[in-house]
Amino acid sequence: MVGDNGDDSSRSIAEALHAGLDWCFNKLAWLPVTLVIVLNGLGGLFAILAGFAPVKDRPVNVAIAVAAVVLAGILSALIERERRHSESVRTREGATAQLAVTEAVLPVLALVGKMASEPSNRRAVPFEKTVSHVLQSKAVLFPGVKDVRMVVYRVEIDGPRKRLVVEDSAGRRRDKPEPFVAGDGGRGDAAFEWLSGGKPKFVPNTAAEYDKAWKGSGRGYRTYISVPILVKDEAFGMLTVDAPTPGDLDETDVPLVEVLAGLLAVGYRLRSR
Template identity: 30%
Template sequence: MAFGKEFADWGDWAWISGGVAQLLVVGALEFVEKRRRDREHHEADRLRVAMKDALQPLTQRIASMPGMNKQQRGSQLTCVAEQATAAIKQLLANVDRLRVVVYEVVDDSSGLMKMMSYSGRGGPPPAPFVPGTLRGDLAIKMVREHGTKVTPDVDREPPQNYDGSKKGYETFISTSISDGVDAYGMLTVDAPNAGDLVDTDKQIVMLVADLLAIAFAERQR
């Protein structure tokens, strides 16, 4: 079509308008994709900083244990457990009224577990997991099998044979503190609002549990 030629009908205008619209759509999609990549990059950077801030004090405490005697390692393990609960609170700061508990196996033969460290919302102290009770037996079995349990909504999707206390929480993640051979205890996080803890949070909880397992093994050395 020569420059300056009158359009025979609206078809030419429609063709041009359609082409411009397509270019605008493509440009908008490219802009959105760039913003998404920028946000993801920013979020990844933010997460790396948060992970370093939260986990560096924990790893430093663990790294100091090999140079200690047995009594000192026992005391340091308590500090490590306290630092672990604080680290998870920091990494899952977006979860409202989060509670974090480290349980220790205090009797290898029966599997009895008692609270070692606690951080989060107030209330009665977490009860021990006692063998011979449904609640205790299920938790002890999971720990001995080096398992992990993620429950976004206790009411809608309770774990099989679940008999937890449900005292003030509607969602939880529990994972064994183990090195693949020995089981030392359990790390749990819970929150009062269903859906606040999701499967992706599991990776953070499991990572901290793995670090705790190193400290427990070092204590027993």
């Protein structure tokens, strides 16, 4: 048991050091290197002072000088380790982004191109395939997120009434997405007002969402991204991604969702002609 506690303590210290260095690199990138310089300087200073200090004080000065140099060496090693770790993370992130573009975006782009080459009366099938490929891309874009859901909404106009209805969806079938109805005095009006603005909406945690009118059903999700599907001022719908746990989605997911929404907008425009 003593050995286990010692291992746990060592791991805790290592994790704390790693977390501290992560924070330094993210928030205070200058601090670790500066500390190394300061420690080396202190080591040199106390080494010099040891030569001038009384004999009885020399061991203390030498000890301080050695400790400073050793700490500088340890910190330098940790900085190098963190640098290599960061480079490894960036490499993995780059590979993931390349995979997302290759497997998620390029097939959709090819289908939109096929739609453009077809006469208007033969665009329905490639359009359906376009929507299907967009929804299937969730497996590539969010591989580690359990119960993530993507929904394609389209604008449906029936006389004076406007609604955002579900074109298709993928993931978490037990929570059926509901339409947004303009003129309801709540979430429908908020959705259509947002849609005309053309900007994506990312909510990290619905519990902290201050726009009460915008809130959806909230069933099965606590974080979401919504992106308008529009060409210039013409809104065709919206693409949403939602997930059960805050942190499942982040700001880095928004650009690719925007790309897919843009391709869907072109698809809707081609289908409507």
